Amino acid sequence: MHEFIELLGLPERELVPGFNARLIHTGKVTIAHVQARKGSVLPAHKHFHEQVTNVINGELEMTVGGETKICTPGMSVTIPSNVLHSARAVTDCYLIDVFYPEREDYK
Amino acid sequence: MHEFIELLGLPERELVPGFNARLIHTGKVTIAHVQARKGSVLPAHKHFHEQVTNVINGELEMTVGGETKICTPGMSVTIPSNVLHSARAVTDCYLIDVFYPEREDYK
Numbered sequence: 001m002h003e004f005i006e007l008l009g010l011p012e013r014e015l016v017p018g019f020n021a022r023l024i025h026t027g028k029v030t031i032a033h034v035q036a037r038k039g040s041v042l043p044a045h046k047h048f049h050e051q052v053t054n055v056i057n058g059e060l061e062m063t064v065g066g067e068t069k070i071c072t073p074g075m076s077v078t079i080p081s082n083v084l085h086s087a088r089a090v091t092d093c094y095l096i097d098v099f100y101p102e103r104e105d106y107k
Numbered sequence: 108m109h110e111f112i113e114l115l116g117l118p119e120r121e122l123v124p125g126f127n128a129r130l131i132h133t134g135k136v137t138i139a140h141v142q143a144r145k146g147s148v149l150p151a152h153k154h155f156h157e158q159v160t161n162v163i164n165g166e167l168e169m170t171v172g173g174e175t176k177i178c179t180p181g182m183s184v185t186i187p188s189n190v191l192h193s194a195r196a197v198t199d200c201y202l203i204d205v206f207y208p209e210r211e212d213y214k
Contacts (some may be wrong), residue, residue, distance in 0.1 A: 002186050006182055052131060076112045080108065
């Protein structure tokens, strides 16, 4: 069944301190609408899900596969399965992360 | 291999007149960064790919499965496989559409 979703009506989940997400799970993909607080750090990690991070607002320093860049609105980052990545919010940020397959661990 | 993508560096593809997309294909999903021009209409259609439309800017009138709503930033719409949907840009809009599986027809 289709659904019109008001994101503010979804529970907020803390991924790590300072990174909070509202999550849409379709059964195939997970879409995480993430608010990151300036200065917060997502430590290096990896997962078998592939990920695409889309920066909507703010500046996010990302390190992926050993390469570091400051990511700003209009930038997206593709992270294949099992590639090590980390992030630091240079400013408050709004990000949309897309995961395939679904993040069962975020349910 | 991971990739840091500047969306403005990607070619723009006209989906229908007034709806233009920059597309990221991962092999599993397609992420369409769509700019829609005020007044433009995406006629009713369906496809086997499931879709999640995320409204970043502007107002988009969407009809999905016979239900019509005005969608604004902070709203997302899940469209299962083969559900009829259409859209009209009430204002200029920026949308991020996520498709699973990949949209081979958009390559």
